[in-house]
Amino acid sequence: MKTIMIVDDRPDDLQSMYMILTREGYEIVTANGGEEALEKISTASIDLIIIDIMMPNLSGLDLLRLLRERLNHNIPVVLVSIKPEKEVDMSVVNGFVQKPFSPQILVDTISKTLKDFNMA
Amino acid sequence: MDDEEFSLKKKLFGTINRKITILFILVAIVAPAMGIGFFYLISAAQLNAGTEIFIEQNTLLRSTAVLIIALIAANAGVIGFFVSRSISKPIKTLHQVTREIEKGNFSIRANIKTDDEIEALGVAFNRTTEALSRMEEERKQIDSAKTEFLSITSHELRTPMTPMKAQLQMLENEYFGKLTKEQKESLGIILRNAERLDKIIVDFLEISRIEAARLNFVFKETDIKEAIEETVNFMMGFAHEKNIKLVVNAEKIPKIQVDPDRLSQVLRNLVSNAIKFSDEGSTIVVTAVPEKNHVLFSVKDCGVGLSAEDQIQIFEPFYQVEKTLSRKHGGTGLGLAICRGIVESQKGRIWVESEQGKGSTFYFTAPYEPVHDIEPIKVLFSAKSDLHRKLKKIFNLTLGPMGEVEFETLKNQNSLWKHDIIQYIDTLYDQGIINTVQVEGFKNDVLKIFGNELKNIKSMNNNEEKNKEFEGEMAK
Numbered sequence: 311m312k313t314i315m316i317v318d319d320r321p322d323d324l325q326s327m328y329m330i331l332t333r334e335g336y337e338i339v340t341a342n343g344g345e346e347a348l349e350k351i352s353t354a355s356i357d358l359i360i361i362d363i364m365m366p367n368l369s370g371l372d373l374l375r376l377l378r379e380r381l382n383h384n385i386p387v388v389l390v391s392i393k394p395e396k397e398v399d400m401s402v403v404n405g406f407v408q409k410p411f412s413p414q415i416l417v418d419t420i421s422k423t424l425k426d427f428n429m430a
Numbered sequence: 431m432d433d434e435e436f437s438l439k440k441k442l443f444g445t446i447n448r449k450i451t452i453l454f455i456l457v458a459i460v461a462p463a464m465g466i467g468f469f470y471l472i473s474a475a476q477l478n479a480g481t482e483i484f485i486e487q488n489t490l491l492r493s494t495a496v497l498i499i500a501l502i503a504a505n506a507g508v509i510g511f512f513v514s515r516s517i518s519k520p521i522k523t524l525h526q527v528t529r530e531i532e533k534g535n536f537s538i539r540a541n542i543k544t545d546d547e548i549e550a551l552g553v554a555f556n557r558t559t560e561a562l563s564r565m566e567e568e569r570k571q572i573d574s575a576k577t578e579f580l581s582i583t584s585h586e587l588r589t590p591m592t593p594m595k596a597q598l599q600m601l602e603n604e605y606f607g608k609l610t611k612e613q614k615e616s617l618g619i620i621l622r623n624a625e626r627l628d629k630i631i632v633d634f635l636e637i638s639r640i641e642a643a644r645l646n647f648v649f650k651e652t653d654i655k656e657a658i659e660e661t662v663n664f665m666m667g668f669a670h671e672k673n674i675k676l677v678v679n680a681e682k683i684p685k686i687q688v689d690p691d692r693l694s695q696v697l698r699n700l701v702s703n704a705i706k707f708s709d710e711g712s713t714i715v716v717t718a719v720p721e722k723n724h725v726l727f728s729v730k731d732c733g734v735g736l737s738a739e740d741q742i743q744i745f746e747p748f749y750q751v752e753k754t755l756s757r758k759h760g761g762t763g764l765g766l767a768i769c770r771g772i773v774e775s776q777k778g779r780i781w782v783e784s785e786q787g788k789g790s791t792f793y794f795t796a797p798y799e800p801v802h803d804i805e806p807i808k809v810l811f812s813a814k815s816d817l818h819r820k821l822k823k824i825f826n827l828t829l830g831p832m833g834e835v836e837f838e839t840l841k842n843q844n845s846l847w848k849h850d851i852i853q854y855i856d857t858l859y860d861q862g863i864i865n866t867v868q869v870e871g872f873k874n875d876v877l878k879i880f881g882n883e884l885k886n887i888k889s890m891n892n893n894e895e896k897n898k899e900f901e902g903e904m905a906k
Contacts, residue, residue: 322593330596333605392588396691397646410595410628413603 312357312424313337317347317373318390319365323409327360327390330413331420344373351380358424360407363391363398374402386427388419439545446517446546453513461505465498520548524555536563577806580638584631591628598624626762633764637747640771643806647689647776654683654718654725657690661697662716668702673711676701680718683725687800692772696780699765700729700792707733707751707790724778724795731791736784738847742817742880744782745770747809769794771809776801781880817879821846824875828868848880 314336318324321342328338339354341347343365359377363370374387388405391398395406405423407416443449472494520542530538536559542552600606602617609617639645655678662676669676697716704714708731715730736744736751743749748763773780773794784790818841825833840846840854852873859869 320589320592322590323596326593326596326600329600329605392585392592396648410592412599413596413605414599416596 311335311337313339313354314358314360314420315339315341315347315350315354315356316360317341317344317365317370318360318362319343320362323362323390327416330416334417334420336420344376347373347377348380351377356381356385358385358420358427359387360390360420361387363389363393371399371402386423388423444546446548449516449546450513453509457506457509460509461502464505465502468498468501469494516544517548520544520552524548524552527555527559531559531562534566536560536566574642577638577642581635581642581644584635584638587631588628588635591624591631594624595621595628630762630764633762633768636768637764637771637809640768640775640807640809643775643804645692645772645775645804647692647800647802647804649687649689649800649802651685652688652690652693653685654688654693655680657688657693658697658716658718658727661694662701664694665698665701665705668705669714672705672708674705674708675713677713677715678717679715683718683720686725686796686798688796689800693796696769696772696794697727697729699769700794703765703792704729704731704733704790707731709733721795723799724797726793726795728791728793730789732789735786735788736782736790737786738849741782741784742847745780767809771807774807775804818846820879821851821876824872824879828864828872828875848877851876 314331316324316327316331316338318327319342324340324342328340332338337354339350339356341350347361359374361370361374361377365373370389370391378384386404387402388407389398389400389403390407390409390411392409394408398406400406404427405419407419443452472490523542524540527538527540539556539559540552542549598617598621601609602614602621636645658678658680662678666676701714701716708714712732715728717728717730719726719728740749740751744751745766747767749766750763770780773796776797778795778797780792780794782790782792822834822837825837827833829836836854840851845851845854855864855869855872855876858864858872859866864872
């Protein structure tokens, strides 16, 4: 079963995404910020990262760059943000979920991103 | 003017009175002195020649007198010119400075160095200007702080919505166990209102961006007809619910530089309102017409129409016509205010023409040349009092002191609506109080305040014919 890492500095958002995705059968690794994400990235075999673009201290995209450096292979990334998609730099990520999201949209986007990535 | 100095110059020329007095005394002395001196010269030369020649010299005397008078006049003229100029020049400078200040330029200062009362006036004037300048700075700071605050608060206010919506939807979808009918209903109410709250906050964010001139526009070469059709297709679903037909009239529009998302945003809002206020089975027409400097868009419905009061207030934030109807459709009351902000940020105009019971047409313009330097647009707090203030000014300008009295009278009669004022202006013309030219100007000024030009009033009379055509079209 696929393992997803969720990086978000808002605990309630983190927990909501956790609840929705564990119900779908995914293994979840949570990170309440950049530091925790960098610690945990190497401890488990991550198949997809969900990352919030706007976090204090380290911006989502900068963190993403660092995380990708730690990994020795390429994995799909889904960006979540309260900003609309057109205001976001999508060039380095594979999927986008706008906050606030409905559980179904989150689930569908994750499964589609995984599917597209594995087909490629 | 330094009171410590005790120069002779100051004693003689320190006040305008002394200036002019002394200089005119000079004139009175110099001019006749010149004249008499000249006369003496001639007379002295002639007296030696003998009395026979005296009669011949009479003519010479007369011409000499004329010459002397001419010289005195010229002399007085020259001195008078320079004297009065020494007074009028600094006054003119002061006047020019006031005009600059009127334009809002508070950094200008009057540089008057005439060493008299006018210079003192200039100095006092400059001090007043400085005070004005400080007040303006303060006002700008408060304004920008307000906008900043609005933007930050709006953003923070949105964040709880994410977990709220996620959890409520999970509950509603029975993730945590089966629900009774009432529990589901209860969750539905909470979710709906949470979403409405979020929408209001999003609109507020938009407005704060409009006020701070931070609206983001992405201009692209756009096929207008396609853009309209795309938007209309998007709205088809809502129109279908009430069996309403959406028609697009957009031939011969060239491709122009616009932000298609913003255009769509405004159109969606207007069409959504049109659907809300239209009856079942009616038709809504979206038109785009190329004009000289812009494209004129319109959204026409055959709904309930707007009263005169509604027509004025409708672009105000939170103003909602028929509140129960709007709330049912999740309206926030900010849609038209935002549309106005978007349209006016591009130096366009947005307005409505309507007849109660017949329907409304909303118009807006988009320029061929997109505006890149966006100016802040005041959307919030531009209340009715702003409208009244502008009207009062026009009344004063056109009718003089009588204008204020007339304005107050109309206000007390609750006649400060567009049509009432136009009728009032016609009455003034009938009574001969103002002439044709003044009528044109007065009406135009008033209409500008209400957001339309004189030609639109005429077009409203033409609308009678257009409506009959339209009804014929609908009957098909």
